[in-house]
Amino acid sequence: MLDKSYYEKADEIIAQHGAEQKALIPIIQDIQNEYRYLPPELLSYVAGKIGISEAKAFSVATFYENFSFDPKGKYVIKVCDGTACHVRNSLSVLDRLYTELGLSKDKVTTDDMLFTLETVSCLGACGLAPVMMINEDVYPAMTPDKAAEVIRKLREEA
Amino acid sequence: MAVIKNLDELKAIQSQTSERIDETKCRILICGGTGCLAGGSGQIYDKMCELIKDDPDVEVHIGPEIAHGDVTVHKSGCHGFCEMGPLMRIEPQGILYTKVKLDDCYDIYEKTIKKGEVVTRLLFSKDGKEYEKQDEIPFYKKQTRLVLENCGQIDAENIEEAIAVGGYQAFAKALFTMTPEEVVKEITESNLRGRGGGGFPAGRKWSQVAGQKEKIRYVVCNGDEGDPGAFMDRSVMEGDPHKMIEGMLIAAYAVSAQEGYIYVRAEYPLAISRLRLAIAQAEERGLLGDNILGTDFSFKLHINRGAGAFVCGEGSALTASIEGNRGMPRIKPPRTVEQGLFAKPTVLNNVETYANVPMIINKGADWYKSIGPANSPGTKAFALTGAVKHTGLIEVPMGTTLREVIFDIGGGIKGDGKFKAVQIGGPSGGCLMTPHLDVNLDFDSLKKLGAMIGSGGLVVMDDKTCMVEVARFFMNFTQNESCGKCVPCREGTKRMLEILERIVAGQGTLEDLDLLDELGNMIKDTALCGLGKSAALPVMSTLKNFREEYVEHVVDKKCRAKNCKALRRFVISPELCKGCSKCARNCPVGAISGQIRNPFTIDYNTCIKCGACEDACAFHAIHIED
Numbered sequence: 001m002l003d004k005s006y007y008e009k010a011d012e013i014i015a016q017h018g019a020e021q022k023a024l025i026p027i028i029q030d031i032q033n034e035y036r037y038l039p040p041e042l043l044s045y046v047a048g049k050i051g052i053s054e055a056k057a058f059s060v061a062t063f064y065e066n067f068s069f070d071p072k073g074k075y076v077i078k079v080c081d082g083t084a085c086h087v088r089n090s091l092s093v094l095d096r097l098y099t100e101l102g103l104s105k106d107k108v109t110t111d112d113m114l115f116t117l118e119t120v121s122c123l124g125a126c127g128l129a130p131v132m133m134i135n136e137d138v139y140p141a142m143t144p145d146k147a148a149e150v151i152r153k154l155r156e157e158a
Numbered sequence: 159m160a161v162i163k164n165l166d167e168l169k170a171i172q173s174q175t176s177e178r179i180d181e182t183k184c185r186i187l188i189c190g191g192t193g194c195l196a197g198g199s200g201q202i203y204d205k206m207c208e209l210i211k212d213d214p215d216v217e218v219h220i221g222p223e224i225a226h227g228d229v230t231v232h233k234s235g236c237h238g239f240c241e242m243g244p245l246m247r248i249e250p251q252g253i254l255y256t257k258v259k260l261d262d263c264y265d266i267y268e269k270t271i272k273k274g275e276v277v278t279r280l281l282f283s284k285d286g287k288e289y290e291k292q293d294e295i296p297f298y299k300k301q302t303r304l305v306l307e308n309c310g311q312i313d314a315e316n317i318e319e320a321i322a323v324g325g326y327q328a329f330a331k332a333l334f335t336m337t338p339e340e341v342v343k344e345i346t347e348s349n350l351r352g353r354g355g356g357g358f359p360a361g362r363k364w365s366q367v368a369g370q371k372e373k374i375r376y377v378v379c380n381g382d383e384g385d386p387g388a389f390m391d392r393s394v395m396e397g398d399p400h401k402m403i404e405g406m407l408i409a410a411y412a413v414s415a416q417e418g419y420i421y422v423r424a425e426y427p428l429a430i431s432r433l434r435l436a437i438a439q440a441e442e443r444g445l446l447g448d449n450i451l452g453t454d455f456s457f458k459l460h461i462n463r464g465a466g467a468f469v470c471g472e473g474s475a476l477t478a479s480i481e482g483n484r485g486m487p488r489i490k491p492p493r494t495v496e497q498g499l500f501a502k503p504t505v506l507n508n509v510e511t512y513a514n515v516p517m518i519i520n521k522g523a524d525w526y527k528s529i530g531p532a533n534s535p536g537t538k539a540f541a542l543t544g545a546v547k548h549t550g551l552i553e554v555p556m557g558t559t560l561r562e563v564i565f566d567i568g569g570g571i572k573g574d575g576k577f578k579a580v581q582i583g584g585p586s587g588g589c590l591m592t593p594h595l596d597v598n599l600d601f602d603s604l605k606k607l608g609a610m611i612g613s614g615g616l617v618v619m620d621d622k623t624c625m626v627e628v629a630r631f632f633m634n635f636t637q638n639e640s641c642g643k644c645v646p647c648r649e650g651t652k653r654m655l656e657i658l659e660r661i662v663a664g665q666g667t668l669e670d671l672d673l674l675d676e677l678g679n680m681i682k683d684t685a686l687c688g689l690g691k692s693a694a695l696p697v698m699s700t701l702k703n704f705r706e707e708y709v710e711h712v713v714d715k716k717c718r719a720k721n722c723k724a725l726r727r728f729v730i731s732p733e734l735c736k737g738c739s740k741c742a743r744n745c746p747v748g749a750i751s752g753q754i755r756n757p758f759t760i761d762y763n764t765c766i767k768c769g770a771c772e773d774a775c776a777f778h779a780i781h782i783e784d
Contacts, residue, residue: 026463082387127389127550
């Protein structure tokens with residue numbers, strides 16, 4: 001059972017967008033922004049509030065890649081593997097980060113909840129390929145060494 | 159900010175603000191596009207502000223509002239020359255500084271701002287020639303920037319700057335001097351074709367929506383620019399959001415729509431915040447909302463953020479997503495123009511298409527048709543990326559050749575590589591090669607070659623790129639993004655991906671190539687939506703144009719680009735090897751052995767082809783066998 005504050009926050013967010021079906025995605029995006037993941041209990045709660053079935057709410061939330069039922073790290077790293085980054089060797093950056101963070105395709109978040117490592121199809125910063133994005137900041141012209149350095153700095157800051 | 163109540167007030171604001179801009183002795187425009195911001199342009203902006211504001215000798219104004227001042231500092235949209243970023247433009251001289259660093263700010267301030275001198279080391283130079291003015295740089299000289307005319311020239315966070323350069327004048331012209339029918343007619347006559355990929359005439363969509371019995375109608379903008387390697391729409395949304403909003407307003411007036419939605423990818427946070435700001439400012443100014451410019455025309459605009467589904471770039475999936483559903487395409491008919499968003503008639507165009515609309519209304523269909531070929535008039539923005547010297551955002555008339563784009567504007571191939579192919583149209587497009595360099599870039603010419611203009615991503619590849627691996631990359635993308643609704647796309651792309659993975663792993667057969675072709679044709683003929691139908695195109699076009707590479711992979715088990723890991727074979731040149739044992743110590747599986755000061759050898763039964771030895775060798779004695 002989630003703390004009461006979660007439901008209050010959800011109520012607040014629902015009030016902003018209006019309790020109707022078309023607001024489902026914006027509502028759960030804001031909830032995810034708040035908690036860095038989408039607590040399944042809250043999704044059921046939102047479904048009830050905006051008058052759709054739980055099944056419907058889960059079918060939508062599981063369809064979109066951005067929604068995660070698992071808590072994410074403080075820093076969500078998105079390594080771009082779009083075409084331009086791919087041909088400028090983005091996979092070597094990704095591999096290095098996997099090693100550096102002790103993560104893999106199946107385990108994407110570090111145990112200390114500091115980092116989540118994902119790939120993204122394109123960040124639209126192709127002119128500076130290869131790039132990665134950490135939360136909302138874009139890091140240009142990455143190399144495996146530069147990426148490792150960024151991680152080291154963030155670890156120090158955290 | 160006061161509400162603009164009528165046409166005269168709009169005109170007055172335009173002349174006042176443009177006068178104030180003309181009077182400014184020095185305007186500093188620092189690129190605030192995603193690319194340059196990533197390169198540190200945000201700190202450069204802060205530094206320039208800091209340097210100037212303490213100077214008692216100059217009257218300075220910082221920030222987005224327009225005010226009198228000798229010097230003004232602004233964050234603009236993308237200047238386009240991303241490779242050379244962070245970029246800074248100094249007006250009125252038109253100087254473009256490239257690769258600006260924090261340390262350079264002082265010099266720029268002391269020399270250029272105070273004394274009007276040029277800091278030559280920051281100019282773009284090529285073949286020993288320095289280019290002082292932005293317009294003279296070959297990258298810009300060959301372009302025709304119409305959609306992007308204001309990107310980089312105005313403050314992207316200020317509606318008055320947009321109005322000063324003529325923003326909302328076309329909308330006012332339509333609203334006050336044209337009937338909705340006349341607007342539709344003008345757009346139809348201009349033969350403006352959808353820039354999102356399909357190339358469907360925009361005017362036809364508009365007239366179909368205008369002709370529906372249902373009176374509730376929507377205008378929707380597709381800003382879900384999901385093609386990897388494309389960022390034209392992002393740059394427009396970030397750099398000149400009002401142009402696109404104006405285009406949507408004109409569309410809304412033409413088809414009598416009351417509400418509009420902009421659907422933007424979640425991966426574009428800056429575009430979303432700039433659009434939000436632009437909409438808020440337009441509402442404040444009475445250019446959006448009720449009784450616009452004192453008339454009875456009202457239009458509300460909303461922003462919807464995507465949630466990470468490529469398929470939402472398809473029309474019916476996009477509207478489903480705005481409605482709060484899974485973003486899955488549906489069977490058509492009914493088409494979007496009949497039953498689109500909330501099952502109402504809907505005009506759905508993409509960002510660049512809407513950004514073309516104001517100039518057509520301003521200058522007329524005949525003027526527009528004079529640019530580019532008759533069947534695809536106007537210009538097209540392209541994102542030029544990959545193995546090319548000058549990556550960035552460009553705009554050229556339709557019908558420009560690939561050669562002009564890659565070699566004249568893009569400056570040719572980066573480094574010592576040789577041009578091999580250009581991938582156009584993203585995961586729905588194809589790969590073109592040297593014989594196609596002189597083909598005209600327009601909708602119909604490319605279709606004939608089994609490629610498409612798509613949304614405008616151009617990824618240049620050199621001889622270090624393996625075309626089979628590129629095909630696998632795209633199929634992996636499409637397979638991941640397949641929504642799973644129809645069997646041909648869901649299962650077909652999966653099987654094609656398995657075959658391609660087999661081939662790059664060196665386990666493919668010649669029969670696999672035929673199977674790929676058969677599956678590709680089946681998906682093309684039977685998939686439900688446009689994205690599914692084109693999902694196999696990257697594979698089919700490489701299979702056609704680079705068949706010999708596929709054959710090498712399956713028959714000779716060789717990858718000429720040395721990309722495919724499983725097909726690599728590392729060798730130690732005995733004449734270069736000093737026998738230092740560094741490679742052996744770095745090998746994770748102990749596959750290298752030898753005696754000190756004698757050439758070492760690799761045991762191929764143990765080698766995992768990771769390349770650690772090649773990286774470790776100080777004498778460049780280890781390389782991949784040709």
